[in-house]
Amino acid sequence: MNNNNSHPWDAQTYEKISSSVQLKWGQSLLEKRKWAGNEIVMDAGSGSGNLTKILADKVPHGQVYAVDADPNMVLQAKANLSGYRNVQIFNSSMYNTNLPTQVDVVFSNAALHWVLDPESVFLHFWQILKSNGELLIECGGQGNLDRLISIIFNTVQSSQFRDYFVDWKQPWFFPKQDETEQLLKKSGFSDIEVSLSKRIIQFPDRQTFAIFAKTVIMQPFFGHLPDSKKELFLDTFLDKVAHSGSDWSLDSVRLNIFARK
Numbered sequence: 001m002n003n004n005n006s007h008p009w010d011a012q013t014y015e016k017i018s019s020s021v022q023l024k025w026g027q028s029l030l031e032k033r034k035w036a037g038n039e040i041v042m043d044a045g046s047g048s049g050n051l052t053k054i055l056a057d058k059v060p061h062g063q064v065y066a067v068d069a070d071p072n073m074v075l076q077a078k079a080n081l082s083g084y085r086n087v088q089i090f091n092s093s094m095y096n097t098n099l100p101t102q103v104d105v106v107f108s109n110a111a112l113h114w115v116l117d118p119e120s121v122f123l124h125f126w127q128i129l130k131s132n133g134e135l136l137i138e139c140g141g142q143g144n145l146d147r148l149i150s151i152i153f154n155t156v157q158s159s160q161f162r163d164y165f166v167d168w169k170q171p172w173f174f175p176k177q178d179e180t181e182q183l184l185k186k187s188g189f190s191d192i193e194v195s196l197s198k199r200i201i202q203f204p205d206r207q208t209f210a211i212f213a214k215t216v217i218m219q220p221f222f223g224h225l226p227d228s229k230k231e232l233f234l235d236t237f238l239d240k241v242a243h244s245g246s247d248w249s250l251d252s253v254r255l256n257i258f259a260r261k
Contacts, residue, residue, distance in 0.1 A: 021201055021212070025254065026051040026109035029138045030058065032258075038062045039104040042128065044094040044137075045069075045111020049077030049087075055107060056084045065103065069093045095121045102130045112139035113172050113255075118180070122187040129261040135189065141196045141255030144174045148217060148251070151244060155237045156221070164224050171220045175255055189259035201250040209248035210238055 030051075038061040046052045046066035056064045066081065067090045068074050074091040081087045090097055094108070095115060106125045115121050125135060156165050181194045203209035214234055222230050241248070 021250075022047075022110045023050055025138060025199075027054060029109055029136060029256075030054060030107070033105070033134070033136055035059060040101060040130075041065070041105045041107055042067060042094075042097070042099065042103045042125075044097075044106055044108035044125075045114065046077060046089075047073050047111070049073075049080040049089075051109055052077065052081060052087060053084070056081070056087050059086065062086060062104075063088070065090060065097075065099050067092055067094050067097050095124045097124075097128070099128055102128055103133060104130055105134050105136055108137045108139065110139060112137055112257075113141075113144070113174055116171070116173050118173065118175060119183050119187070122183055122189070126187050126189065126261060131261060133261045135184075135257055135259045137255075137257035139255050139257075140172065140174045141253045142174050142176045143196075143198075143251075144253040145217070145251060147244075147246065148213075148241070151240045152217070152221065152237055155233065155240060158236070161225070161229070161233060161236075164226075164229070165221075168221075168224050174253070177255065180255065180257060184257070184259045189261060191258070191260040193256075193258040195256045197254050197256060199250075199252045199254060201252055203248040203250075206238060206242070206248060209241075210234065212250075213237070 035058040037059055039059045040063045041055060041059060043052050043055055043064055043066045046068045049066060052064060052066045064087045066077055066087055068077065069092060071091055074089060077089050081089065088100075090099075092098075094111070095117070106129060112118065112121065155161060156168070177194050177196050181192055184192045184194070203212065218234060218237075221233065225233055
């Protein structure tokens, strides 16, 4: 994950819960490309490395540079990927990573929306790609989690929590399709394909949804709360979700990006 929020990720819990959502998204994304097996790939925002394993297996004669800004995620990735000789891990933001060589593919799953300046990221990706190199990216797009985010903001603005968020700044950016296409063209890319797709992720009950919400959705907010208030904040949010008449689901919108240098 790459995120401007100072609150660290719970990498071990993320490792467990991401297999039901983010890992499946990433596996589908990887299947959109025919792999020769010798590609050099940057996994931008590699997180705990569970998807990096699958990527590394697809390029047994190549190399994967797994890049993530969160130190907890990097430690978890090092443990998960210790047996892979074709993986090198970097604790770095995806928009200023110094890699040993240029790459054939920049791959990124569920991470690019944590970068507030996508133009700088695309320009950096352009620089680190070989000629004819490819972008293979999926992230949150315009409208992602709108229902849940509105409930979170309602919770933030309540009297018991608003004082903690006086200087809070939104650390994510869910891009529009046309704006992304324009930025890619401006950065020099061609063969551009950008699309939005909706996915509803259903959880069986409040408890399962709560674990996901606590680990992923609440991550940008917990850094502004004292430990004594975090569970109360989560429970208040969950109560509001229940009272809204909504089920335990994510109204996800994914932005799919392919482009060539």
